[in-house]
Amino acid sequence: MDTPRPTGEKEKELVVVEWRDIIATAGWEQEISCPTLFSVGWLISQDDDTILIANTKDPDDFTGEGKSDPPIYYGLTRFPSGAVAAVRPCDPAHKPSEVSPRSYQISAPKSGTHP
Secondary structure, X not given: OOOOXXXXXXXXXXXXXXXXXXXXXXXXXXXXXXXXXXXXXXXXXXXXXXXXXXXXXXXXXXOOOOOOOOOEEEEEEEEEHHHEEXXXXXXOOOOOOOXXXXXXXXXXXXXXXXX
């Protein structure tokens, strides 16, 4: 199935897609590496070629534009399968770790120091 609208099947699974992106530079860099990114959404379809997720789930078809029974899925992202490292179920009981993500640690001032 390759449509954002379900056709009488069970609800879609909420997943985390781990994927690698392309990177390019315009400078004198000698080494670079592809970043690993994460996207969350409802798994719409998956085959050997692509993976399709939706970031919005409308449980009641609020707009009335759906061509099937609710829920209706919007905000589609399609990944080429070769760029995807993993597709994992999203754990609704996930708790943030005590350690802040690296991006925050880099930008946040260190405790006890002044900018």
